[in-house]
Amino acid sequence: MLSERRLEVLRAIVQDYVGTEEPVGSKALTERHQLGVSPATVRNDMAALEDEGFIAQPHTSAGRIPTDKGYRLFVDRLAGVKPLSPAERRAIQNFLDGAVDLDDVVGRTVRLLAQLTRQVAVVQYPSLTRSTVRHVELLALAPARVMLVLITDTGRVEQRMVDCPAPVGETALADLRARLNSRVVGRRFADVPQLVQDLPESFEQEDRGTVSTVLATLLETLVEETEERLMIGGTANLTRFGHDFPLTIRPVLEALEEQVVLLKLLGEAKDSGMTVRIGHENAHEGLNSTSVVAVGYGSGDEAVAKLGVVGPTRMDYPGTMGAVRAVARYVGQILAES
């Protein structure tokens, strides 16, 4: 079992290393922190911490740096979430207010997060299946061509073209539109499949084909991968990573370009509460030297999507967690208002 002081030493190492980006030695530690013991004692503690796998030496005769396991302990037991300063809170609000539509909200959020944390920000668009339906619109663009437009309570809009098997009349379309909306408006997208299941039967024989086709497209839209969109920003912050660039930065940029990877990354985060994944805890290889801080956000109590940041394992965890949490809350508010 680690003594209180050894934990304190670990905390000091993490803090110093995050600040200086250089391995930290026993002497420097005692100078910068009031540990109340001599360097020699700290050395003994360090040796113990190294045995346990919390810290490591890049090479003999160098200071120690925290391992992933060390950061894990730091995050779980030693660090809190640093609340933002009033000035920062105000900045968030100012920045997020004045967004005109959902794209704008997400875009501003991503820039805000990147700026606050000085890291790469990732924001997922509100999920369709967790949102509720605000309206379904059907537009006849050509005799046998209909555009389907879905609008959610979070402001998200999806549209699809539907090629109908037969020309569809304006009245039939209006009829379908009305019945469809009366069934699904205000309901959750996840429930839509059951709600519309028996709809085709209530139509005339001649229109059933069209109705089925439209409904099929609607259901497709709900399950398609494209329902999960996201936006990233702040990649320029990657250049602050380390000095051994190409090798460090490349796989990260590649990983960030693959939406699938990012979505999985956010998907792995817990639905409620903040999730921190450190270094090798990330399944994707390219992100083995990065940490991900993610949290869900939503207009109500329930999360409709997630957002987070990707940065070096050597990051300011308390500060980052504070920024991520604060931004998620404000975005939730904005969505609730719109």
Add this chain to the structure above:
Amino acid sequence: MLSERRLEVLRAIVQDYVGTEEPVGSKALTERHQLGVSPATVRNDMAALEDEGFIAQPHTSAGRIPTDKGYRLFVDRLAGVKPLSPAERRAIQNFLDGAVDLDDVVGRTVRLLAQLTRQVAVVQYPSLTRSTVRHVELLALAPARVMLVLITDTGRVEQRMVDCPAPVGETALADLRARLNSRVVGRRFADVPQLVQDLPESFEQEDRGTVSTVLATLLETLVEETEERLMIGGTANLTRFGHDFPLTIRPVLEALEEQVVLLKLLGEAKDSGMTVRIGHENAHEGLNSTSVVAVGYGSGDEAVAKLGVVGPTRMDYPGTMGAVRAVARYVGQILAES
């Protein structure tokens, strides 16, 4: 005036340097190209080219590399546009077919361009003001709250919330919707302002406030900066730039994050034909060591937006130009079909 052979020497230098990324010397040149003269002669030619500012030496006793002016000459007079191989053409078509909506088209295009050119790709969404109106939808979400949805012929959809001064009845809304659509459907967005100018007058006194508010929002949407959206991809390719990373890559990433900069960049490109801006020809400082190849694309003859790539000045211009042009054509086709 430069002799034919000197131009040939410049072409050889550009080609070799693009391939090897290393300054090229006189001896290596004569070995790899059939110039029919000795290294000494080439040296004289090189000295002349250097006097004219087409090439430069990184330091004494090193080979030559092309200057921006040298690349300019190369692009204008020495290089053609390399057509794609049939296999590449097929790949483009396969990749672009199967896109479900505009976001998907743009997303696929950006990934395709990045992959083909192995550089950073930028694709602008079809501009609103150059598109034509397919439909305008008005939805009453609350008594005094209306959602305005704009749909263009290029598949783009914009929505805005409108807070009305007074509750608006369903019939009045339907009326407005019908009259609005009858006026603007099929017309260009740029013409919308005049077309709706006198619309409020034809309504009852009590509804005029609402009508004006809705129209005001509609007009705002057309001029807002958000009308110019774009998507970028392939940033991981920046890591192939050079070996002196942080300094080279950082400003580029920063520039790419600023949509304003990118929009201006594409805006500077000619409306028709391909535009190549080399190094310092780019107004933005961060892009002084990159070249931009851009071209307009559209569903018809007229360009509705632009796309292009950003890469090191040391790029394969003929190949890049070929890829950019081909992709633009196919995207135009896809948009015309949808």
Add this chain to the structure above:
DNA sequence: TTTGGCACTCGGGCGGGATGAGTGCCAGGA
């Protein structure tokens, strides 16, 4: 105008010595 010859330049790579931060270990003291 082209060519071969020749002296010159200078960046990059290699090896060795000095430097110093940091370590592990140990014996003595609270």
Add this chain to the structure above:
DNA sequence: TCCTGGCACTCATCCCGCCCGAGTGCCAAA
């Protein structure tokens, strides 16, 4: 039992000085 000061040892890094060779510019001859 734990802490502390002392001491020898290890290496990564920095700094020189050196050499090598690619590449150049110039010149005289063809």
